[in-house]
Amino acid sequence: MPVSLNNSRLIYDALKANGVSLVSALPETWLVHMIRMAEEDPVMTLVRLAKEEEGVGLSAGAHLAGTKSAMLMQNHGFLASVNAIVSCAQLYRIPLLMLISLRGDFGEKDPWQTEGGLVTEHVLKALRIPYNLLEHPGHVADRIRKGLTLASASNRPVALLLCRDLMWEE
Amino acid sequence: MRRIEALKGIYPELERSVVVTIMGAVAAELQSLGHRPNFFYLQHAMGLASSLGMGIALTRPELPVVVLDGDGSILMNLGGLTTLARYRPRNLLHVIFDNESLLSVGGFPTATSTGTDLAGIAKAAGIPRTASVNTLDGFVSEFRAALAADDLTTLVAKVDAVGPPSFLTDLGLLENRFQFQRALKEWGK
Numbered sequence: 001m002p003v004s005l006n007n008s009r010l011i012y013d014a015l016k017a018n019g020v021s022l023v024s025a026l027p028e029t030w031l032v033h034m035i036r037m038a039e040e041d042p043v044m045t046l047v048r049l050a051k052e053e054e055g056v057g058l059s060a061g062a063h064l065a066g067t068k069s070a071m072l073m074q075n076h077g078f079l080a081s082v083n084a085i086v087s088c089a090q091l092y093r094i095p096l097l098m099l100i101s102l103r104g105d106f107g108e109k110d111p112w113q114t115e116g117g118l119v120t121e122h123v124l125k126a127l128r129i130p131y132n133l134l135e136h137p138g139h140v141a142d143r144i145r146k147g148l149t150l151a152s153a154s155n156r157p158v159a160l161l162l163c164r165d166l167m168w169e170e
Numbered sequence: 171m172r173r174i175e176a177l178k179g180i181y182p183e184l185e186r187s188v189v190v191t192i193m194g195a196v197a198a199e200l201q202s203l204g205h206r207p208n209f210f211y212l213q214h215a216m217g218l219a220s221s222l223g224m225g226i227a228l229t230r231p232e233l234p235v236v237v238l239d240g241d242g243s244i245l246m247n248l249g250g251l252t253t254l255a256r257y258r259p260r261n262l263l264h265v266i267f268d269n270e271s272l273l274s275v276g277g278f279p280t281a282t283s284t285g286t287d288l289a290g291i292a293k294a295a296g297i298p299r300t301a302s303v304n305t306l307d308g309f310v311s312e313f314r315a316a317l318a319a320d321d322l323t324t325l326v327a328k329v330d331a332v333g334p335p336s337f338l339t340d341l342g343l344l345e346n347r348f349q350f351q352r353a354l355k356e357w358g359k
Contacts, residue, residue: 021229022225022228022229045228045229047224047228047253047257048253048256049249049253050249050250050252050253051247051249051250053217053218053247054218054221054247054249054250054253055221056215056218056221057215057217057218057219057220057221057222057224057225057250058221058222058224058225058228059225060218060222060225061190061221061222061223061224061225061226061227061229062225062226062228062229063225063351064210064222064225064226064347064350064351064354065225065226065229065230065233065354066229066230066354066355067225067229069225083215084215084218087214087215087216088212088214088215088218088222091213091214091215091343092212092343092344092347093344093347
């Protein structure tokens with residue numbers, strides 16, 4: 001599977017370096033290495049979800065209880081979580097860090113991913129969620145750190161889009 | 171059984187717990203009995219109270235966490251029961267007040283009014299302790315037993331579809347949220 005192990009490791013290490021100790025996830029191809037890293041890490045709490053919006057509640061609870069968390073999801077999972085983001089994270093000013101794999105963008109071979117790719121950034125903008133792209137290994141540590149800093153200072157969700165050029169080696 | 175009577179019956183235990191409620195009648199009735207800094211009312215995001223409670227319970231295993239859920243809410247997040255069961259936070263007591271109705275929007279019947287069994291669903295999802303009660307004495311005694319059991323419990327309480335005249339209270343959502351966060355930070359100090 002040509003998912004980049006090295007870049008998955010870079011992302012995972014950046015989360016750890018910034019104090020993230022709980023990760024929620026729903027498996028998708030680009031996320032498999034990071035989910036395994038979380039699973040094998042004795043100091044990381046990994047919660048495998050049935051549906052992504054649960055992760056918003058989980059991260060909200062973790063935040064209120066003093067734990068820094070991150071959500072790993074596909075853009076379609078983000079789209080499925082919109083009400084939770086609005087009615088929990090934004091209404092209650094919860095600093096979410098969402099790492100969203102941007103499927104359906106240039107290079108996508110799976111026809112079923114292509115509609116989600118078209119709308120993801122528009123929905124993020126409509127929700128006024130600050131986001132940045134992770135396209136290159138050089139982006140990873142810096143943008144994760146800055147994203148968490150903004151989430152924490154603003155008490156709001158922020159998103160990082162995991163792009164094909166970073167995640168997929170083909 | 172009236173939900174307000176059920177809440178009165180467990181209020182002393184709630185005072186000593188971290189409490190997460192759903193919106194609507196449950197939140198308003200608990201506040202009418204007396205708000206505490208360790209009570210958080212999730213006034214929207216239906217279905218997520220159990221997920222939010224799980225986030226607290228997993229990351230703070232020393233805290234007794236009580237989620238006060240409802241049939242309309244949990245029906246929006248049945249998958250969350252499987253996640254709860256999978257990680258089994260032993261310090262979480264998940265109460266579902268089942269009035270077979272979406273009371274706050276006019277009392278439209280939910281699927282529990284035609285036979286859906288929430289305790290059965292919770293048990294089948296893998297929740298280790300489940301019970302369904304329809305009397306006040308039964309509720310209070312099952313609630314206390316669940317707190318003492320030190321294991322994840324879903325307790326379904328069949329209640330009348332009646333609530334307070336208004337669901338609005340004078341506690342601001344963000345006031346509640348920051349107060350609650352501080353209460354968790356200072357818990358036990």
